[in-house]
Amino acid sequence: MQRRKIDLGYAASLLLSIALAFLIGALILAVSGHAPLNAYTEMVKGSLSNARHIGDTLEYAMVLCICGLACAVGSRAGIFNVGGEGQLLLGAVVAAQVGVAMEGSPKIVVIVCAALAAMAMGGAYAFVPGVLKVKLKVNEVITTIMLNTVAIYICQYLAKGPWRNSNPNIIAGTENLAQGYWLARPIAGSKLSSAIFASAVIAFLVWYIMQKTSVGYEMRLTGQNPRFARFAGLKTDTIVILAMLVSGAMCGAVGMFRVYGAEHIFKSSISNEYYFDGMMVAMITQYNPAGIILMSLFFAFLKIGAAGMEANAGVPNQIYLILQTVIIFFMAAQRGIAASVRAAAAKRTAQKEARARLAEGGARNG
Amino acid sequence: MQETVVKFEHISMEFPGVLANDDVSLDIRRGEVFALVGENGAGKSTLMKILYGINEPTGGTLTVRGERVERFSPKDAIARGIGMVHQHFMLVPSFTVAQNIVLSREPRKFGVLFDDRAAVSEAQRLAREYALTVDPTAVVREISVGLQQRVEILKTLYRGADILILDEPTAVLTPQETDELFAVIRRIVREKNMTVIIITHKLYEVMAISDRVGVMRQGRLIGVEETKNVNERMLASMMVGREVLLGRLDRAGEAGEVRLAVEKLNVCDDRGLTAVRDLSLTVRAGEVLGIAAIEGNGQSELLEAVTGMRGAQSGRVLLGGADVTGSSPGARRARGLSHIPEDRIATGVSTAASVSDNLLVGRHRERRFNILGLHQKTKAVRDYTQQLYDEYDIRGAGVDTTVGSMSGGNMQKVVVAREFSLDANVLIISQPTRGVDVGAMEFIHSHIIKKRNEGCAILLASADLDEVFRLSDRIITMYEGEITGEFAADAITKEEIGYYMTGSGREEAQYAKAQN
Numbered sequence: 001m002q003r004r005k006i007d008l009g010y011a012a013s014l015l016l017s018i019a020l021a022f023l024i025g026a027l028i029l030a031v032s033g034h035a036p037l038n039a040y041t042e043m044v045k046g047s048l049s050n051a052r053h054i055g056d057t058l059e060y061a062m063v064l065c066i067c068g069l070a071c072a073v074g075s076r077a078g079i080f081n082v083g084g085e086g087q088l089l090l091g092a093v094v095a096a097q098v099g100v101a102m103e104g105s106p107k108i109v110v111i112v113c114a115a116l117a118a119m120a121m122g123g124a125y126a127f128v129p130g131v132l133k134v135k136l137k138v139n140e141v142i143t144t145i146m147l148n149t150v151a152i153y154i155c156q157y158l159a160k161g162p163w164r165n166s167n168p169n170i171i172a173g174t175e176n177l178a179q180g181y182w183l184a185r186p187i188a189g190s191k192l193s194s195a196i197f198a199s200a201v202i203a204f205l206v207w208y209i210m211q212k213t214s215v216g217y218e219m220r221l222t223g224q225n226p227r228f229a230r231f232a233g234l235k236t237d238t239i240v241i242l243a244m245l246v247s248g249a250m251c252g253a254v255g256m257f258r259v260y261g262a263e264h265i266f267k268s269s270i271s272n273e274y275y276f277d278g279m280m281v282a283m284i285t286q287y288n289p290a291g292i293i294l295m296s297l298f299f300a301f302l303k304i305g306a307a308g309m310e311a312n313a314g315v316p317n318q319i320y321l322i323l324q325t326v327i328i329f330f331m332a333a334q335r336g337i338a339a340s341v342r343a344a345a346a347k348r349t350a351q352k353e354a355r356a357r358l359a360e361g362g363a364r365n366g
Numbered sequence: 367m368q369e370t371v372v373k374f375e376h377i378s379m380e381f382p383g384v385l386a387n388d389d390v391s392l393d394i395r396r397g398e399v400f401a402l403v404g405e406n407g408a409g410k411s412t413l414m415k416i417l418y419g420i421n422e423p424t425g426g427t428l429t430v431r432g433e434r435v436e437r438f439s440p441k442d443a444i445a446r447g448i449g450m451v452h453q454h455f456m457l458v459p460s461f462t463v464a465q466n467i468v469l470s471r472e473p474r475k476f477g478v479l480f481d482d483r484a485a486v487s488e489a490q491r492l493a494r495e496y497a498l499t500v501d502p503t504a505v506v507r508e509i510s511v512g513l514q515q516r517v518e519i520l521k522t523l524y525r526g527a528d529i530l531i532l533d534e535p536t537a538v539l540t541p542q543e544t545d546e547l548f549a550v551i552r553r554i555v556r557e558k559n560m561t562v563i564i565i566t567h568k569l570y571e572v573m574a575i576s577d578r579v580g581v582m583r584q585g586r587l588i589g590v591e592e593t594k595n596v597n598e599r600m601l602a603s604m605m606v607g608r609e610v611l612l613g614r615l616d617r618a619g620e621a622g623e624v625r626l627a628v629e630k631l632n633v634c635d636d637r638g639l640t641a642v643r644d645l646s647l648t649v650r651a652g653e654v655l656g657i658a659a660i661e662g663n664g665q666s667e668l669l670e671a672v673t674g675m676r677g678a679q680s681g682r683v684l685l686g687g688a689d690v691t692g693s694s695p696g697a698r699r700a701r702g703l704s705h706i707p708e709d710r711i712a713t714g715v716s717t718a719a720s721v722s723d724n725l726l727v728g729r730h731r732e733r734r735f736n737i738l739g740l741h742q743k744t745k746a747v748r749d750y751t752q753q754l755y756d757e758y759d760i761r762g763a764g765v766d767t768t769v770g771s772m773s774g775g776n777m778q779k780v781v782v783a784r785e786f787s788l789d790a791n792v793l794i795i796s797q798p799t800r801g802v803d804v805g806a807m808e809f810i811h812s813h814i815i816k817k818r819n820e821g822c823a824i825l826l827a828s829a830d831l832d833e834v835f836r837l838s839d840r841i842i843t844m845y846e847g848e849i850t851g852e853f854a855a856d857a858i859t860k861e862e863i864g865y866y867m868t869g870s871g872r873e874e875a876q877y878a879k880a881q882n
Contacts (some may be wrong), residue, residue: 213740214730221727224716231675231705231713232727233696 010286017330018298025323029315039313046308047301053308055190059262061300062192062199063254063271065293067278069206070250072287076210077243078223079133083144084251084275086151087125091118091252093155093174096259096266097163100175110181115198115256122252123245125151130244134237140244159266173267183261193261202250207289219243251275284331299324368395371431371529371561372417378425379412379585386412387423388585394529397559399551401572401593404582404605405661405829410565411453413582414531417563418450419443449522450531455514457506457521463513464489464502467520492520496554512543519550529561530554536571548575567605567661569598569868581605599864602660603831614836614856615815621839622651624687625823626672626792631681633664633671633847641667643847644681649823651791654814656838656855657827658863664847665827666708669796672825673705674698675713685792699728704790706781708797708827710774714781717770721762722751724769725784758783759809775806782810786817793817793824799833811837831860845869 026036047057067084074081081087095118102110129143159165159172166175183193210216222229222239229236258270281299285291306320372394379387387409394400402410415421416428419438428435430446443450457466464485473484489502498516506514515535522530532551536544552575554560566572572579573593580590581604588604626649633642641664649655659665670676672683674695682691685701695705707713715724726747729735735750736742751765760779762772769777782798798814799807814837818824828834834841838855843866851866 212742212744214736214742215740217723217726217730217742221716221719221723224718225712227675227713228716231673231695231707233694233699234727235694235696 014284014331017327020330021323021326024326025319028322029319034313034315039309039315039319042311042313042315043302043305043309045305046312047305049308051187052190053304055185055187055192057297057300057304058196059190059192059300060303061296062196063258063274064278064281064299065296066199066202066250066254066257067275068282068285068292068296069203069289070247070254070275071279071282072289072292073206073210073219073250074243074247075282075287076216076223077219077240078226079130079140079240079244081126081129081144081244081247081251082141082279083126083129083147083151084247084279085271085273086144086148087122087248087251088255088258088271088275089155090125090151090255091122092255092259092270093158093163093266094118094121094252095256096174096177097158099177099181099260100163103178107181111183111260114181114260115253118252118256119249120252122255123249126244126248126251127241130241134240155266163266165265170265170267173265175265177259177264179264181260182264183257185261191262193257195257195261198253199257202253203289203293206250210289215239215242280328284328368397370394371396373429374413374416374426375429376426377413377416377423377428379409379416379421380424385585387416389426390582390585390587391426392580392587392590394561394563395578396561397555398577399555399562399564399575401576401579402563402565402582403567403569403572403579403601405567408582408605409585410582411533412585414450414533414563414565417443418448418531444525444527447527448529448531449519449525449527451515451518451522451533451535453533453537455518457514457517459505459507461506462502463500463504463506463509463517463520466506466517467492467502467524469521471525488524489520492523496520496523496550496558498550510543512539512546515539515543515547516550527560528558530563532562532564534565534567536566536568544571551575569601569660572601573598598868599861602864602867603860605660615811617815617839618819619652619821621653622821624648625651625685626825627682627684628668628672629682629684631668631671631683632679633667633676634679635664635667640679641847642671645847645849646681647825647842647849649792649825651823652818652821653839654818654824654826654837656834656841657825657844658831658834658841658867659827659844660867661829663844665844666796667847668844669705669708669794669825669827673703673707673794675707699788699790702789702791703794704785704788704792705794706785706796706798708800710777710781715769715777718768720766721755721760721769721772721780722747722765724780725751725754725765725787728784728788754783754787758786758813778810779806782813786813791822793822795824795826797828797830798826799828799830807833831863835860835863843867 022040026040029036029039045053047053067088070084071081095114098114098117099110102113125147129138129140129147132138132143133140156172159174163174165173183195185193210219218229218234218239221232222234222236226236229239254274255270259266263270277299278296281295282292285295302320302323306317309315309319310317370393374390374392377387377390378385390409390413402414404410412421416423419440419442422437428438430448435442435446458469461469464482467489468485473481473488475481486502489500492498493500493502498520500509500513500516500520506517509517519530535547539547551562551564555562564571564575576593578590579593579596579601581588581601583605628645628647631642631645632640635641643664645664645668647655657665657668667676671678674690674693674697678691682689684690685698685703688701690698690701711717726735729750730742731739734743735746748765755765758779760776760783762776769780772780778799785793795814798810811833814824814826826834826837835855841853841855841858841863842849843851843863845867846869850869853863
């Protein structure tokens with residue numbers, strides 16, 4: 001019960017920060033000579049006015065959501081996966097090449113193989129920092145960040161070298177995926193694909209595993225207090241590595257979705273630091289699965305809407321970045337402010353009680 | 367009669383949920399070395415932090431040099447000539463000795479530039495004046511811990527301190543460095559008429575350096591004595607005794623076969639120094655072996671090595687005859703070991719998890735709590751944990767609240783409930799009732815004896831001598847990582863135990879060892 005109360009308070013402060021961010025955004029718009037109301041209207045139109053826009057918003061929300069959940073899986077078990085970007089890219093490039101290499105096989109076989117290959121690749125790439133952390137106590141934040149860079153260059157090398165597209169106009173990209181392997185698109189003209197259903201299943205599974213299974217329970221305990229978990233007899237090393245594997249596999253799956261659902265080729269637009277956006281969503285919502293889903297939708301609305309705002313109200317795309325930054329800023333500040341208010345209140349009560357007791361004692365003695 | 371420089375009157379310090387100082391009244395006199403002793407958590411550091419202006423007391427008054435002080439900050443404390451050397455040094459590692467000494471009152475050139483040469487000569491002057499030899503141009507990172515401590519002392523002297531507070535100054539020092547530090551303390555007290563307050567829990571140091579000694583226990587000042595009128599044994603019993611005198615509990619049955627054996631075990635502490643030395647012991651089914659030792663004599667490291675939380679350098683640990691020396695805590699638990707750890711918050715619970723989650727762990731893989739090892743059965747878990755919650759009389763807002771929101775006593779009951787419900791045949795228990803009220807203590811004690819009577823082999827360590835006496839069948843005393851004596855609990859007095867706890871029996875023990 002108490003837990004729910006905290007969540008409500010958090011949701012309220014989140015909404016307040018969003019409102020404040022929009023206010024500050026309006027100020028910036030007004031100062032830079034744009035009518036705020038008009039710009040915001042165009043933003044809403046840009047992301048929600050028709051099926052195509054809604055589709056694009058959902059596609060981006062899906063990417064954010066699975067990336068955010070991947071980050072949350074690691075963090076719940078006490079390991080911070082900052083390397084999702086690399087895991088996503090490698091998953092994407094491997095999935096794309098599976099589609100090229102297996103051309104001629106039935107669609108279902110190719111899709112399944114590509115998904116498995118992408119997940120295995122992402123998982124394997126996350127396994128390395130996981131093992132390094134557990135066995136050698138190497139800080140996973142550093143290793144995962146470094147491995148991101150490595151992955152970016154591996155992918156570039158593959159897309160420019162051995163797996164290069166035969167069309168000389170495409171400088172860095174794999175061969176185009178045969179149309180027969182494209183994921184179905186429920187909305188014409190939008191990048192949204194049937195991958196959203198797979199994503200929904202993944203999201204549900206993650207929530208279910210974390211909240212309702214024995215493995216999820218062990219992960220939670222390990223993340224909360226690893227010393228206690230080890231003391232209680234849990235195999236904390238295995239649990240941390242497992243969490244990292246799952247996190248990496250999810251990122252790899254996102255890479256596959258991007259190739260087969262949206263781009264139909266591996267090129268640099270597969271991910272524009274999407275994992276970091278997802279990670280931010282996860283951190284803002286304190287790794288709460290339901291919160292990640294909602295916040296992903298909101299951030300996708302902001303980002304896709306920003307394109308509409310730019311096209312129709314002439315507001316530079318950067319305003320979206322400002323809004324996003326201000327929201328994050330408020331969320332970070334909110335935690336600090338709330339904590340200091342609580343601490344001050346606790347101190348006041350303690351002092352009051354002590355004084356009351358002293359007064360009482362004095363009265364008795366006197 | 368020397369003049370009083372610091373006067374604590376009815377000082378209380380309350381942190382949320384903890385009364386760290388309870389009505390403490392104490393005078394400190396000019397030109398004396400005053401030792402403040404007590405177990406960890408007795409309130410020594412809290413009291414000294416009040417004097418140094420870090421803590422603002424929630425009650426009582428503090429008078430420094432006849433002047434009542436309120437809303438005191440470390441800056442005010444320094445202005446009144448009070449200096450404190452913390453347990454963890456507050457030095458800038460990349461700065462030189464001289465730069466560290468003058469920090470916050472740097473000599474300036476033209477009012478703005480740091481005058482390095484003046485800093486060095488100032489540091490040299492101080493070092494000469496107080497005979498504290500240091501190289502002012504050495505970088506702090508590169509000098510020994512003992513020298514770093516000198517720099518800390520010089521820093522306070524540079525700021526004009528003549529009341530010096532040293533918080534566990536010898537914890538990080540080698541015996542030689544300790545001797546040097548004590549020589550420095552004696553010199554500055556004798557020649558400069560300074561006042562030194564030293565916080566420690568090593569009793570021989572109290573005897574070696576102090577003029578007067580104050581003993582603290584559970585936030586209260588138990589007594590203040592002239593050091594020449596007391597001995598280590600008296601101090602030890604003042605430190606660990608409790609007001610309530612407890613009788614031994616009824617026990618039934620005889621000790622059975624050996625369940626736990628430790629053979630020639632060597633264990634290092636966190637700093638890599640040997641904490642347990644060639645130690646051997648056995649515990650039989652249906653007996654409680656109590657360890658009596660002043661804190662920091664290797665008992666914590668020994669218990670951690672037995673449970674698998676800490677590796678052993680050499681030697682063996684045997685559970686029911688099987689060698690488990692290299693096994694994980696989980697593997698040892700699978701062999702029937704349970705463990706109530708010394709520090710419940712760091713090790714015994716997950717404060718962020720619910721009471722239910724904390725009570726379940728260890729049994730959560732059992733079939734009655736899940737389907738196919740996957741899906742956790744919420745209701746079965748809830749019923750089980752609720753039953754433990756009631757059985758162990760845990761008082762809080764239910765099994766769904768987080769453990770972190772509970773009081774220390776109830777948190778300890780959560781640990782006890784879980785560990786005692788695991789059907790263990792070997793129990794390792796450390797500080798079972800630290801910070802727990804008398805009612806909860808009675809409850810935990812009766813459960814320990816119940817386990818013993820059911821045939822559990824129990825190894826118990828406690829800083830509370832009364833507790834060791836009340837629960838143990840056999841008692842061993844430890845001093846500096848070695849066993850100094852072994853006794854039947856009903857055939858020895860507390861005074862005799864105190865003698866062995868302070869290492870005095872060691873020579874005899876070594877003699878006996880050599881004879882065997």
